[in-house]
Amino acid sequence: QDAPPPRPLDVLRTEIDRVDGEILALLNARAAIVDEVGRGKAGANAVVFRPGRQAALIRKLAAVQGRQKPATIARVWTAVIAGSILQQKADFSVAVADAGDGATELLAQDYFGAQMPRQRLASADAAIAAVSEHRADVAVVRLDGPWWNRLPEGMHVVAAVPFVAPSEKAPAAYIVARQDIDPSGDDVTLVRLPADVAPDGAQQLAADGGFKLWAFAKGAPLPTNAEPIGIHARPLVIGGTDKTPAPK
Numbered sequence: 001q002d003a004p005p006p007r008p009l010d011v012l013r014t015e016i017d018r019v020d021g022e023i024l025a026l027l028n029a030r031a032a033i034v035d036e037v038g039r040g041k042a043g044a045n046a047v048v049f050r051p052g053r054q055a056a057l058i059r060k061l062a063a064v065q066g067r068q069k070p071a072t073i074a075r076v077w078t079a080v081i082a083g084s085i086l087q088q089k090a091d092f093s094v095a096v097a098d099a100g101d102g103a104t105e106l107l108a109q110d111y112f113g114a115q116m117p118r119q120r121l122a123s124a125d126a127a128i129a130a131v132s133e134h135r136a137d138v139a140v141v142r143l144d145g146p147w148w149n150r151l152p153e154g155m156h157v158v159a160a161v162p163f164v165a166p167s168e169k170a171p172a173a174y175i176v177a178r179q180d181i182d183p184s185g186d187d188v189t190l191v192r193l194p195a196d197v198a199p200d201g202a203q204q205l206a207a208d209g210g211f212k213l214w215a216f217a218k219g220a221p222l223p224t225n226a227e228p229i230g231i232h233a234r235p236l237v238i239g240g241t242d243k244t245p246a247p248k
């Protein structure tokens, strides 16, 4: 059966304006709740950035079948959540270890949205030092150096980028913060082990000075005494435009 002929453009635009007004009212209602969350956290000295919660929330919304694509939903909520982080901590700052090619900065933008303030540092170690010395809240670093083998006390990998990816691939960068891990319910655990330990069912990510960095998928048994250096949410894989084949 044929769809009825479309209504005139000016009528449709009036409809879009009305819906936009409703969306904005709802976003403001959300922000009012976030204000209260922020006041609660400030009172309890709790961390603002909760990557596990963000991943779980975006996963759930992106799984709802509708006219909006999961990629669009993830982008919209990435921007909304960035606003909500800044609402709770106006000086939230992302230290980006950029080798000069801008690639890590793009990854930081992908995860935190374009609006989030960033500072560019010369190396992963410098970005991590900025966080440990309270000059930044999080560091976005690639696995191009052994920073994982000398993370300062109390700092963990808390997320990986990209979170929304067109195919299942090893993350391009990790987010390190001066806070505890925040599980999303479906996470990869990163463990640093002496080089002679060969764990079952784990993927080796890097090696340095007698140690190796391993990724354990959800449910994979960790070796006894293994101390995770962090976790990250398993990426949300969406059918996308990336034409590079997934690794075998």
Ligand SMILES: O=C(O)C(=O)C[C@]1(C(=O)O)C=C[C@@H](O)C=C1
Pocket (backbone or CB within 6 Å): 034, 037, 048, 049, 050, 051, 053, 054, 057, 080, 081, 084, 085, 088
């Ligand atoms: O749930 C929280 O703890 C919030 O601060 C809210 C919120 C959000 O906007 O949904 C914002 C920042 C956190 O990283 C996670 C979620």
